[in-house]
Amino acid sequence: MLRLPQFGVELPETVDAVVALLRDNPSARIVAGGTDILPNLKHRLDEPPKLISLAMVRELRTIELDASGEGSDLVIGAGMTLTEVSEHPLVREHFPSLAKAAGLVASPLIRNMGTIGGNLNLDTRCRYVNQTHFWRQALGGGCLKSEGNVCHVVPKGRNCVAAMSSDCVPVLISQGAVIEQVGTANEAGKRSVPAGEYFRADGLRHTVREDGELTVAIRLPLPSTPRRSAYAKWSVRQSIDFPLVSVALRFDLDQDSPHGVVQGLTVVAGVLGAKPRLVTKLDDALGKKLSDPALSRIVSERVHKQCKPLENVPFEAPYRRQMLAVYTRRAIEALTAD
């Protein structure tokens, strides 16, 4: 039995009420589906006096096309469950890699509860921290991210390198998503942050979210040119488990065909440190056909060279590094299947 620490629960019904509660209770925490924060509280990684639940906030439970700007955007409310995101026809049509990633999170039961807003704001994970308090004591009293002052992954390290383990995040970054925040301490009381700028290389505070902020929606610009995208995840079992390595790929093509020529490409890897990694120096992949074996070779080589997993989640880092390259190559090959 794992007991939660004592806290009060607030059940606001509007976004404004959530923002007011966050302002008045600086040490309160948001709970959406609860599938990340409740295990962490059961493990005593935090003991907030109050949880602000989003369960009753209907405004966050929408998904719609918005054509009011320059192009059209798909706007996904932060309270949509991962099941809803993965099964939604608009997501499947325009952002198949997001539907795939959302559908690969944990298990069907957890996807019925967990939200996309919670997946975006998922805490970083580490084999030394996502354990019971008792377990951590046996290790000599925790680490920087719990009750200790050392790091077991990088001895002598002063910076926590716990892993960004969300399945959706690499995809959201690769698709140019924008995070809509409210409750911001600026004049407008809100801001839009590109997903690529939302994360920081610090496992203790790995997003730029301000304490008073709530994510209300994720805005995804619809593709204006042919695009093929993929998400690949390797985990111990095919269900329930967090990714050991993950990569999101996006190829912008001159035509939607396996022989389409690559005009732009974005590759984002997760489960390294606290910040997802944008793979760079991919210029020599441009101009190649999607079906060209040289393309998958170049991209998986760059991924292997630039992405260095750490000993922060299960399985040895060098093995995970190899598997990341393997999964990248296979994902590209699968994109040329028809």
Added chain:
Amino acid sequence: MAESLLSLRINGEAVSTAAPSHWTLLEVLRYRLDLIGSKQGCDKGDCGACTVQINGEPVLACLTLAATAQRGEVRTVEGLSWAPEASQGCHPLQDAFDRWDAAQCGFCTPGILMAAEALLRKRAAVVTRDEVREALAGNLCRCTGYTKIIDAVVDASEVVFGQRGDESTDDSAQQTGS
């Protein structure tokens, strides 16, 4: 410990009870309402033994705050046979689990039944083994090796939706279609 009053709907009945505000739905079910069918296994989302339905969706009671469960209809394994429309006895899934020996120690069974019932209700047709595997991918069983569980769920769907000529077919279809 500060207790707060909860107004829940469980297995079709309105239930009021006081419980500490930080308790999970699983704790309230087991330690306030004596509904001990839902099991407390890992208590952190890994095993599915605590699976109940809220508004027809299978979810984990160990990661649901009791306070937030007030928003919907909770259904536990007790409600599978207690539901008025199923008053003739056990649910076709329970019957199939019995016939196929799909429960050994039985600890995982209540959660699996609740996940499987949601699958049958949503598919409203005979299910494939792959569909069962996918729907039960969050429910661990340490005894059976899963084969008999899958056999039983497919069999139950055939009884309910298939051409089995089984006498109970029509009644069962109503039960699961509820």
